[in-house]
Amino acid sequence: MSETPGADFVQLLTPDGRRIDNCDYRFDGDDAEVREYLRQMVLARRLDAEATALQRKGELGLWPPSLGQEAAQIGSAAATRAPDEIVPSYREHGVLLSADVDPLDVLKTFRGTSMVDWDSRATRVHLYSFVIGTQTLHAVGMAMGMQRDGLVGNPDPADDGAAIVYFGDGATSQGDVSEAFVFAASYKAPVVFFCQNNQWAISEPIEVQSRIPLYRRSAGFGVPGVRVDGNDVLAVKAVTDAALARARRGDGPTFVEAFTYRMGAHTTSDDPTKYRGRDEEEKWRRRDPIARVRAYLTAQGALDQSFEDALAAEADALAERIRTEVLELPEPAFEDLFANAYADTPAAVEAQREAYLAYEASFEETDA
């Protein structure tokens, strides 16, 4: 079993849904805001469940489940706003949902009918990255651009922005992530490194990547680190708020370790029974991020049946739309891909496209 968090673990909501205080971090939102997080977490879980089921039926090539990581994703995404830039890894389905990226655009990539198809500039959500850790450097570069664009330390904080980059515990071993810390610290770049430590990099437990709590990794690079209960949406929101505020006002980067758990497999190609025990999964099931918010809102008297009914209907509608529309996703035209490799397509590549079309046409003649 991975280590149990100590006193340095920021928690504002206990697993049974009780609010507790923390001297450094406060959640300032009201119950309506918490209900909205519940809504997004439930929708994110449903999206994940539907996608997993579609993959099992062979309708997606692959799916990396986000089950169990909803609080880390929804809480952190809730702390962002324009002009912040969001730089995901490949498992941030909840973040994307929160940032209004159409789930169908995520699914088409995993179905294999498209490369990454959402508009990253309009949504401010960068492309999914499938190479581990690489995106941390891109986020620092984007943050450097924001510094130069006058988006940091303005008289009115509403004008400020920052980048937040998502990655996992496994990624922290990659050289790119260490280099990202170096560059961010050196330039005081307005960036938040948001690591979802879900305890497992495929089959490798966190101890293979780090012998100290991950959040302490960044301090040696000059980037302060903080560990938050990643299954506590209120704490995640409060900690990410503080980290983003610090970045936006020009005080530099922060490393947030969201201590959570990958309830599902690494991807649908993975079989966790080969390397971890059911008792561990059961222990984390009792810390479910959604049950915790429900318990809190219920105790507050802030969750009535009409809200639950409406949410269930919304989740059903999302599921229905996914089931229907994934199957209707258009097949890509191979010849169109040639235009996307270069801004200025070389003649030889254009000639390959024409040769491809002529070759395909030769079958039609034969068939006729």
Add this chain to the structure above:
Amino acid sequence: MTTLTMAKALNAGLRRALEADPKVLLAGEDIGKLGGVFRITEGLQADFGRDRVVDSPLAEAGIIGTAVGLALRGYRPVVEIQFDGFVWPGFDQITSQLSRLRFRSMGRLTLPVVVRIPYGGGIGAIEHHSESPESYFAHTPGLKVVTCSNPLDAYWMIQQAISSDDPVIFLEPKRRYHEKGEVDTGAEPLPLHQARIVKSGSDATLLAYGPMVRTCVEAALVAAEEGRDLEVIDLRSLSPLDDAAIVESVRRTGRAIVVHEASRSGGLGAEVAARIQETCFYDLEAPVLRVTGYDIPYPPAHVEGKFLPDLDRVLDAVDRSLAA
């Protein structure tokens, strides 16, 4: 004689290498308890222990760089890169260090490191999981680059690669992992850097390696029904190339077609074609042709079949060669 999949044959070859030499050790992401994402190392950690079958942190530069250090201490590391598209963080260690420490040390040091890379497409995967990176390595002096196309070669070539005192990039065609074949574990294997005539013929020579060997054999069988007698050569070794085998065949047939999944420009096909025109120019009846992936990044899975050479594209090239 026993029937094995390529995956099981590689596992058996690795097992035999671990048994034969206590200096052999394996490292890579998830290769221990999980046995690797393709299960090539399944059961090996249980039998040889954590010091010899090592789960690495998730860092390819670290995996290759520490293999260099282990080799400098007399070990023979065999490292697994999880997928072709993830080798690039380790590219600097491979091309700047692994490939040239012998040269830099005035020939004093040897680096007996094997870098195993599952490569190629055809499995319906997401981005970065279907790449064919062989040219980058074949272009790098100091490296040897080999690839198996069948279980028998997989079993022997991995052991020969581990025995090599030069660093070897060992490319495993992942879409062929589960295809079965006869493996004679007592036979005398072909030398590692020798090509094999898989099917002999007289009308044209198909030159292929790794995943495309089977495709070319299937094309040759179809062509035979049309009265065309094609020779299929499995290059097996991409660096060094078996020039003698290539020249001997092309001089006989007068026609050559090189087939690979990798993009065309600067690919292995260009190197093979150049050598053929340098050595067989006056024997050629037709230009040397290439059937390859296109010069675009690997496409989404649903259209990878358009990108990858298949039986029809090979036969189309055969038609063009024979019409010339």
